[in-house]
Amino acid sequence: MSKHKKKNSILEWAKALIIAIGLALVIRIFLFEPYLVEGSSMDPTLKDGERLFVNKTINYIGEFQRGDIVIIDGEEEDIHYVKRLIGFPGDTIEVKEDKLYVNDKVVKESYLKVNKDNAEELGVYLTGNFGPIDVPEGQYFVMGDNRLNSMDSRNGLGFIDEERVVGKSEFVFFPFGDVRQTN
Template sequence: MSDKSAPKKKKSPVLEWIIAIAVAVLLAVSIRIFIFEPYVVDGDSMDPTLKNTEKLFVNKAIHYIGKFDRGDIVIINGKENKEHYVKRIIGLPGDTVEVKNDVLYVNGKEVKEPYLNSNRKAAQASGLQLTNDFQEVKVPKNKYFVMGDNRLVSMDSRTGLGLIEADRVIGKSEFVMLPFNKIRATN
């Protein structure tokens, strides 16, 4: 009796390429849907921190964890999910937020906002306050209070957007990736 095994069939090189491409596409789509995605800044509401047309690298994985910190720059779905907003988280669930005499108070304590310095100087030179006063707002559970850094033109929790539901926050901006000469961290 001979000990011969049946010869193994070789996979077609074309089939191997198709499988490799399918796996790569599936992996790329999964990463983009669940982990990282680029977003383009549209408008001046975050100027000078972020400029119109800059492309951001956004960490979407943090959305599933739901752990955002005060000061994080986040991407928010519009109510119709057709538009996105880039804003800074000012108030977390349970916080109280208020502005008096162009000074931000969270939970009754003054919050320093050094990222507003150039905008504040420009507003004051024009005889304006950068952030108009508003009475204390209590941020409910599962919502955030957000504002743009260019407070004179920003539509945010004070005007138009209102308090943002946690499930509308897509992710956190990690860095500007384009243009290449402007690459920098955003938080």
């Protein structure tokens, strides 16, 4: 092989590598990103140690829906929270006798059935009574599915600024035996 062909071959490989790295960065920054579930606040919907793919495009195209599972940037670097989106700006949120009311209408939360059954066996409500609370403009109200063991908008996180929401959880990709959609 001549020096000229060898030099061209190295340049082609370098270009391909730079393009691949650039595409990977664009995809991770703007489109999809993996996240690790840490803790039990979303049990049994999501379990500690599961890995999710998060759709970040929803911040640019599309809209969040009530009930979406979202990833939230924490106040501190490298801290993220996985919670369910309950209230939008301008909503009034209230829980009475384990029923969620948004703007005075009952919201069915079928994803809570297992946890509600467990709380009932303990003789307690899954979600303690609170509210009514008005969600300020530019903010969201979030809760974990394991409401007896979740730090969320009720008790520590407070309202979540819209820009802190990274994206919507789309599916669990690890462990491989439990791959599934999350919403």
